[in-house]
Amino acid sequence: MKIALISPKGPLYRHRGGIFRKSLRYQPLTLTTLAALVPPELHAEIEVYDEGIQDVPDDLSADLIGMTVITGTSKRAYELAARFRSQGKVVVLGGPHVTLVPHEAALHADAIVVGYAEDAWPELLRDFAGGTLKNEYRQALDLSLDRPDMPFARRDLFSGRQFLTQAVFEATRSCGHDCEFCIAPSAWGRKQLQKPVSWVVEDIRRVGQKRILFIDLNLVADLEYAKSLFSALIPLKVRWFGLSTVLIAHDRELMELMARSGCRGLLLGLESITAGSLGDANKRFNSSVDYARLITDLHDLGIAIQGCFVFGMDHDSLDVFEATAEFAIRTAIDLPRFAVLTPFPGTPLHKRLADEGRIFTRDWELYDGQHVVFHPRNMSPQQLAAGHERAWKSVYRYSAIARRLWKAGAIEPLGIAANLGYRFYAHRLHRFYNCDWHLSVLPRRNAGVSQDPTHSLVTLSGETPLSHPARRQRSDPASLELG
Numbered sequence: 475m476k477i478a479l480i481s482p483k484g485p486l487y488r489h490r491g492g493i494f495r496k497s498l499r500y501q502p503l504t505l506t507t508l509a510a511l512v513p514p515e516l517h518a519e520i521e522v523y524d525e526g527i528q529d530v531p532d533d534l535s536a537d538l539i540g541m542t543v544i545t546g547t548s549k550r551a552y553e554l555a556a557r558f559r560s561q562g563k564v565v566v567l568g569g570p571h572v573t574l575v576p577h578e579a580a581l582h583a584d585a586i587v588v589g590y591a592e593d594a595w596p597e598l599l600r601d602f603a604g605g606t607l608k609n610e611y612r613q614a615l616d617l618s619l620d621r622p623d624m625p626f627a628r629r630d631l632f633s634g635r636q637f638l639t640q641a642v643f644e645a646t647r648s649c650g651h652d653c654e655f656c657i658a659p660s661a662w663g664r665k666q667l668q669k670p671v672s673w674v675v676e677d678i679r680r681v682g683q684k685r686i687l688f689i690d691l692n693l694v695a696d697l698e699y700a701k702s703l704f705s706a707l708i709p710l711k712v713r714w715f716g717l718s719t720v721l722i723a724h725d726r727e728l729m730e731l732m733a734r735s736g737c738r739g740l741l742l743g744l745e746s747i748t749a750g751s752l753g754d755a756n757k758r759f760n761s762s763v764d765y766a767r768l769i770t771d772l773h774d775l776g777i778a779i780q781g782c783f784v785f786g787m788d789h790d791s792l793d794v795f796e797a798t799a800e801f802a803i804r805t806a807i808d809l810p811r812f813a814v815l816t817p818f819p820g821t822p823l824h825k826r827l828a829d830e831g832r833i834f835t836r837d838w839e840l841y842d843g844q845h846v847v848f849h850p851r852n853m854s855p856q857q858l859a860a861g862h863e864r865a866w867k868s869v870y871r872y873s874a875i876a877r878r879l880w881k882a883g884a885i886e887p888l889g890i891a892a893n894l895g896y897r898f899y900a901h902r903l904h905r906f907y908n909c910d911w912h913l914s915v916l917p918r919r920n921a922g923v924s925q926d927p928t929h930s931l932v933t934l935s936g937e938t939p940l941s942h943p944a945r946r947q948r949s950d951p952a953s954l955e956l957g
């Protein structure tokens with residue numbers, strides 16, 4: 475049996491390359507995880523295609539084609555599915571979008587998989603091999619990731635050269651919170667699934683790299699698990715980057731443990747500096763945290779921050795863009811990032827805005843966090859789009875980059891380069907997907923090269939950093955890109 479697994483490209487990837495011709499992405503874990511779950515007794519030949527960086531042959535030779543679908547890539551996935559089905563191939567769709575709107579996805583596939591597929595995908599493949607394929611497979615109700623037979627992702631199926639890094643790991647799934655705009659609770663529920671810490675450690679050891687990324691939605695959702703994971707990372711001496719909520723602010727011991735375990739960068743969903751907007755998003759728990767203080771504390775521990783904000787919530791008025799950009803500069807966020815509120819189908823936000831008649835397009839290609847697809851409450855869609863773009867440009871002005879990095883004590887070639895990369899995209903939002911430029915390439919590109927950080931800085935601000943009191947040995951914010 476021949477199986478092809480595809481991650482279709484979204485419109486976001488229509489301009490591949492950006493300032494570099496080569497892809498700057500890290501290796502996707504979805505396809506390699508699915509490949510590992512193929513039952514060995516089927517002796518299947520497996521091929522993987524990430525269409526973000528490579529073309530999928532028109533005449534793909536496969537008996538069964540599995541595609542992972544997020545909302546922004548669904549149109550492309552359905553287009554490919556139609557082509558392959560017309561060639562007589564069996565197409566299976568799965569992933570977040572399929573889980574959120576199974577009825578829609580089912581129209582374009584021979585079979586769909588709803589939810590996580592650790593049990594459902596092997597079952598589907600066995601059925602296919604036995605000629606009894608069903609139309610729909612669902613995540614097992616008692617699905618657990620704490621299982622003795624859990625295989626390690628087949629990272630070998632992609633060429634190492636195609637990506638910046640293969641050192642992408644996952645310890646947990648789902649998150650525990652229920653923010654109104656987030657797809658995680660709607661798609662997968664609020665109960666966090668956890669892989670055994672010993673399994674995660676073994677996965678990291680096997681890959682054997684020292685700079686690693688965790689793609690978990692919220693590594694600190696379960697404090698007990700988080701602490702045992704971080705403690706187990708200490709002997710590995712890795713530098714890791716991951717996602718967390720701002721609630722770490724309330725647990726100094728946890729933050730220190732994270733730093734000791736090698737955490738060098740965190741992506742934080744700050745979302746908004748307006749308390750009312752946090753309420754709109756059902757993310758009031760963020761209001762309990764003094765963001766500025768948290769950012770300073772993390773910087774002091776040598777942890778860089780990619781701070782993510784969302785524009786377009788009901789309490790946002792026209793001054794939110796400048797105020798947020800100014801906040802990001804003042805608090806010295808290493809890599810600020812802004813998104814337009816997106817009512818992904820299947821979320822409570824989508825339902826509410828639909829009930830209020832405020833969604834004006836369901837062209838899923840535009841559901842990418844960069845386009846306005848609904849009527850905001852206190853401004854026009856055009857004002858939201860323009861304000862979002864202004865905020866990006868504002869925080870990535872040369873003077874703003876210099877101010878942020880200077881205050882953060884992160885005036886180093888890598889931090890500067892990461893910011894210049896984002897600056898490039900800030901000025902080309904209409905053409906490029908701003909998050910696709912995977913910044914962890916930079917350490918590799920510079921590895922072993924002795925560089926004088928003052929040189930780059932002088933071009934930015936005209937000052938020398940060497941006497942800066944906050945200057946310290948800390949990680950670059952360059953590896954923070956997590957999607």
Ligand code: B12
Nearest residue numbers: 484502503504507540541542544545568569587590591957
């Ligand atoms: C890594 C990542 C990225 C990376 C790389 C994506 C990639 N190719 O791997 C980058 C940075 C490029 C990225 C970009 C974007 N991402 Co992203 N990303 C993720 C992230 C953090 C991890 C995905 C992952 O590897 N999971 C681990 C694997 C093992 O789990 P999985 O993918 O869910 O797969 C399991 C099941 O879903 C199922 N399954 C999945 N696909 C299939 C297919 C078949 C055939 C079968 C049988 C089963 C199956 O089986 C798997 C095993 O159980 C997720 C959040 C998350 N933690 O899931 C967001 C997430 C997928 N991204 C999201 C979004 C919105 C985006 C962006 C649009 C913007 C953004 N916010 O960054 C862009 C769009 C990119 C594009 N393709 O056009 C959303 C998708 C929501 C939606 N409805 O569309 C998510 C869910 C985050 C969120 N909370 O909103 N992303």
Ligand code: SF4
Nearest residue numbers: 649651652653656691
């Ligand atoms: S936005 Fe973050 S904290 Fe909120 S539900 Fe989603 S993953 Fe959890």
